[in-house]
Amino acid sequence: MKPITLILGSSGKTGSRILNKLTQLNYPLRLGSRKTIPAFDWEKPEGWDDVIKGVDQIYISYQPDLAHPNSIHHIQKLIELSKKYNVKRIVLLSGRGEPEAEACEKLVENSGLEWTILRSSWFSQNFSEGMFLGQILERKVIFPKLKSTEPFVDLEDLTDLAVDALVKNVHIGKKYELTGPTLLSFQDAFGQIAKELNETIYFEEIPLDAYIKILGEFGLDQDTIWLIRYLFETVLDGRNETVVSDFEKAMGKKPKAFKDYVKETAKSGVWNLAST
Template sequence: MSNSILVLGSTGKTGKRVAERLQNLQLPIRLGSRNGQPSFNWDEPSNWHEVLTGIQSVYITFQPDLAVPQSIEKIKQFTEIAKQHNVKQLVLLSGRGEKEAEACEQIVIQSGLNWTIIRASWFMQNFSENFLLDSILSNKVVLPTIKALEPFVDADDIADVAVAALTDSKHSNKIYELTGTDLLSFQSTTNQIATALNKPIAYQEIEMYDYVAALQSYQLPEDFIWLVQYLFTEVLDGRNESLSNDIETVLGRKPTSFHEYISKTLKTGIWKVQ
């Protein structure tokens, strides 16, 4: 498949949405995941050459997050191999206010390839696709103490912007910051979901060391615990308390509001206790 689009993280929140949209457009794509053919794994660069053969554009999502220190070296190595295979375009999903993510952005920007950077806020889907889903289903959300508000963004909006960047050259060499329509607290978002479900969902904030201890008691991976601690202590400090018009600029419509996200998520039945 020459001139194909490689979608990394094709089973993830945004990757699966980007892949679906490109398939609906009948564009040739290659799914970049551990179950893909050929398989892709950020920890196994030996097969990146095979994955990148015949690829023209790449949608890059990094697992678990560009915030982790090892991301910089891996993005650098991936970009170099992509250039060896004559890839023309890189679209990188990044995070707002993460210094490691910005270092990765610079690797892509300085690569000599066409590039688009998509800096996304916290995904609304964190409440319905892993992370906080079990908390919503169990009617109790417990998080570290959070003083900042967040402009939560819908993963569907991110995917729409990514597809626009992958299919229209006018988005080349641009950085887009994607936010929702409102600055919200985690408590207010939880309360909105509770109201929509017509059930009480308790919300509690605890000290970070107590939260880390709770995560460790569930035997979660240490890299996941580190990432959560980093995001809640470093990124959620108010640095991202601003709204952007970039979704409207790219798509010609307003971003999805949290209320609209709740409405469409209710239709999936994901919040119903089985």
């Protein structure tokens, strides 16, 4: 009997890939997000029992970010219910360089459940499925001034490892730092995309405070604004400017380079102006 896997964030960037990969392996699934039935909402723990009862393992993609002050209480509650309903294994997606996320990791590590932690760098797919797509389609990027570089991670790699951790025992009790193979500034990342498209993407750096002010004027909610400030001010202060080999050690293959992600993604047409 294959274990029943609950995917939290099942329609998101990592969750949807894990859903596809486990479906191909014929693993039984339960999906968890605010739109599933039963619904799973991190802000409504009173509804969690129905989602967790009867599953054997859980992939956790937290919202908005494990660095959020509420996350520790939510992860604690999720672990309590997991134990109550005999969940055996948790695979937690975490963020690299986030002390608050590490406090959540500790809860999972000390839970008594089987666990694997994937502590990830920024996703390459933020440029094609996430927060940077709109600006690329406008061919105009206004960005906070940064000194640091980032080892962007491809989500096919991350979710290959997440699925491996859900279907095999070799990753139990392991915490992996996930990076891509190269460090890149955000400006260079946008530059690689422009070069591949053979088009100009206007790029301007402004102070973080001015950037945050613009987000406020666009009507972004306070939680999102808080998170963006935290990511640019804290996580991107240079602390993550290293490339590590955990992915290769865990999966026996090299992580995908950002330039290969760019080539493949450009072919998909997602950055073409006609797709707006």
